[in-house]
Amino acid sequence: xxxxKQLTCVACPKGCEVAVEFEGNEIxxxxxxxxxxGEDYAKEEVVAPTRILPTTxxxxxxxxxxxxVKTTKAIPLEVIxxxxxxxxxxxxxxxxxxxxxxxxxxxxxxADIVATRNLARQI
Amino acid sequence: xxxxxxELVVIGGGPAGLAAAKEAYEKGIKDVMVIERDMExxxxxxxCIHNGFGVHHFKEELTxxxxxxxxxxxxxxxxxxxxxxxxxxxxxxxxKVYAVNxxxxxxxxxxxxxxxxxxxxxxxxxxxxIPGTRPAGVITAGTAQRYTNxxxxxxxDEVVVLGSGDIGLIMARRMRLEGADVKAVCELLPYTGGLTxxxxxxxxxxxxxxxxxxxxxxxxxxxxxxxxxISEVDENLNPIPETAKIIKADTLLLSVGLIPENELSKKAxxxxxxxxxxxxxxxxxxxxxxxxxxxxxxxxxxxLVDWVTQESEIAGDWAAKYIKGDYKRSGGEVEVKAGExxxxxxPQKIELESEDRNRIPLYMRVSTPLTAVDVNLYxxxxxxxxxxxxxxxxxxxxxxxxxxxxxxxLDDLKEIRVDIIEKEGN
Ligand SMILES: Cc1cc2nc3c(=O)[nH]c(=O)nc-3n(C[C@H](O)[C@H](O)[C@H](O)COP(=O)(O)OP(=O)(O)OC[C@H]3O[C@@H](n4cnc5c(N)ncnc54)[C@H](O)[C@@H]3O)c2cc1C
Ligand code: SF4
Numbered sequence: 003x004x005x006x007k008q009l010t011c012v013a014c015p016k017g018c019e020v021a022v023e024f025e026g027n028e029i030x031x032x033x034x035x036x037x038x039x040g041e042d043y044a045k046e047e048v049v050a051p052t053r054i055l056p057t058t059x060x061x062x063x064x065x066x067x068x069x070x071v072k073t074t075k076a077i078p079l080e081v082i083x084x085x086x087x088x089x090x091x092x093x094x095x096x097x098x099x100x101x102x103x104x105x106x107x108x109x110x111x112x113a114d115i116v117a118t119r120n121l122a123r124q125i
Numbered sequence: 126x127x128x129x130x131x132e133l134v135v136i137g138g139g140p141a142g143l144a145a146a147k148e149a150y151e152k153g154i155k156d157v158m159v160i161e162r163d164m165e166x167x168x169x170x171x172x173c174i175h176n177g178f179g180v181h182h183f184k185e186e187l188t189x190x191x192x193x194x195x196x197x198x199x200x201x202x203x204x205x206x207x208x209x210x211x212x213x214x215x216x217x218x219x220x221k222v223y224a225v226n227x228x229x230x231x232x233x234x235x236x237x238x239x240x241x242x243x244x245x246x247x248x249x250x251x252x253x254x255i256p257g258t259r260p261a262g263v264i265t266a267g268t269a270q271r272y273t274n275x276x277x278x279x280x281x282d283e284v285v286v287l288g289s290g291d292i293g294l295i296m297a298r299r300m301r302l303e304g305a306d307v308k309a310v311c312e313l314l315p316y317t318g319g320l321t322x323x324x325x326x327x328x329x330x331x332x333x334x335x336x337x338x339x340x341x342x343x344x345x346x347x348x349x350x351x352x353x354x355i356s357e358v359d360e361n362l363n364p365i366p367e368t369a370k371i372i373k374a375d376t377l378l379l380s381v382g383l384i385p386e387n388e389l390s391k392k393a394x395x396x397x398x399x400x401x402x403x404x405x406x407x408x409x410x411x412x413x414x415x416x417x418x419x420x421x422x423x424x425x426x427x428x429l430v431d432w433v434t435q436e437s438e439i440a441g442d443w444a445a446k447y448i449k450g451d452y453k454r455s456g457g458e459v460e461v462k463a464g465e466x467x468x469x470x471x472p473q474k475i476e477l478e479s480e481d482r483n484r485i486p487l488y489m490r491v492s493t494p495l496t497a498v499d500v501n502l503y504x505x506x507x508x509x510x511x512x513x514x515x516x517x518x519x520x521x522x523x524x525x526x527x528x529x530x531x532x533x534x535l536d537d538l539k540e541i542r543v544d545i546i547e548k549e550g551n
């Protein structure tokens with residue numbers, strides 16, 4: 003059965019409305035995207051949606067109690083909650099530099115958890 | 126009192142202030158001071174830990190702290206003086222800046238040019254008059270963001286969000302991810318105030334209900350929030366009593382709008398626009414007071430930091446030109462008018478003459494959402510040019526790069542008007 007879905011591309015803040023026609027995992031047509039990224043997004047969104055996860059991790063001896071972190075690439079939406087509980091269980095020692103890898107290959111997604119700011123040690 | 130002179134003083138060390146300072150420095154102004162009241166640079170960005178910044182400017186998707194870090198590094202690499210933990214208390218129209226901090230006490234800084242980059246503040250419960258008590262647990266979404274992302278405590282377990290601005294949407298997801306039960310996001314209007322992508326990835330991804338045409342009609346609780354009453358509204362935005370229902374909640378997040386922070390601007394006799402609550406500016410982002418410029422959220426509330434950066438580079442560039450005496454006022458002023466379905470346009474006037482300019486970026490918002498629109502520009506009633514967009518929403522600013530050459534030769538031009546209307550033949 004051919005299905006139709008109206009998506010909002012979230013690959014960038016422009017937020018194009020993209021219309022997709024698909025049958026099972028097969029894409030039949032994509033329309034409304036202003037750039038090629040929108041096509042990739044629509045394909046993925048129909049087959050297996052993924053998202054970047056931004057959150058925070060607890061810091062030990064830091065000038066602030068938390069450091070913001072993110073996944074280095076989008077991970078499946080369905081594992082977001084599992085990833086949250088793993089990140090919720092770590093404690094990172096300051097000082098921290100932006101880009102420091104705090105968890106490698108989380109849940110076998112191929113994405114690392116990296117710090118998104120510099121954080122000094124508490125003085 | 127400490128007295129000193131500076132070529133350029135930038136008030137506010139958020140993305141706007143940092144980009145403006147860097148740009149002026151690059152254009153030859155080496156005696157620059159950035160004054161920031163907080164303990165670190167970056168403005169609101171360090172608490173905006175989500176991704177979605179920089180897609181236009183850097184062509185990659187960054188989080189708020191990462192976007193801020195690039196500009197913090199840019200400023201650190203240059204010989205730009207930064208004063209942290211320093212509060213500006215007053216600015217005069219002859220460009221004296223009065224600031225105070227612990228180490229140096231009170232200072233008077235005589236500047237040749239001043240850039241206002243103080244950002245904005247959130248509307249609070251007091252500003253929106255919901256009936257009922259004001260128990261603990263009623264907080265602005267930005268305050269909740271600061272608690273959750275910087276200070277490390279999640280302010281509640283059962284949450285209702287009032288207002289569908291971006292901060293509200295982002296915080297609905299954030300609190301859900303931290304384990305809170307986010308029961309609903311209520312929006313008074315029939316459409317959201319935030320970016321569509323935030324509706325998708327913050328609400329739809331987590332099955333958080335978005336209740337359009339709904340508002341909070343009563344806040345219930347003594348000392349601590351216990352519940353809120355929400356009701357549907359009719360087309361005149363009046364609550365319909367029969368639709369009222371009670372939702373148990375210990376936290377009500379308010380995401381009901383941002384107001385440019387212009388207390389200081391007023392002290393310098395800067396004239397504000399009722400529609401933006403920010404200064405009226407010309408194309409150099411210069412206010413009615415010569416040599417005082419404004420950019421970022423203090424000028425008008427932005428949804429994307431990328432435009433803040435672009436606008437701040439414009440302000441920094443013209444502030445440098447002003448200090449070097451590199452431009453003159455044309456004498457004739459062209460009014461830029463918000464026409465049909467346009468709520469405002471920045472700049473509000475065009476009046477500067479300069480050699481090295483090829484375009485004048487106009488920033489605007491529509492009043493009501495439309496799909497398939499024509500953006501039409503008129504010069505004294507004559508169509509200048511037009512282009513189409515697939516959609517236009519009040520929550521998403523539109524940038525129109527008006528080419529200088531389209532204005533050349535239009536000597537007695539009085540007015541540019543922009544209409545954003547349904548596409549012809551649609
Ligand atoms: C919650 C939230 C989510 C957002 N999400 C996105 C997004 O996903 N993508 C995106 O591109 N943009 C987003 N934005 C928009 C973007 O972050 C803002 O537009 C941008 O930060 C505005 O920059 P600014 O420098 O004008 O203001 P601010 O960042 O507010 O900086 C103003 C600075 O001035 C200082 N200041 C004020 N008064 C004084 C004084 N008297 N003396 C000294 N210093 C003073 C303040 O302390 C502050 O540091 C978001 C904004 C918010 C609030
Ligand atoms: S299709 Fe391209 S331009 Fe449109 S929202 Fe997606 S990434 Fe942005």
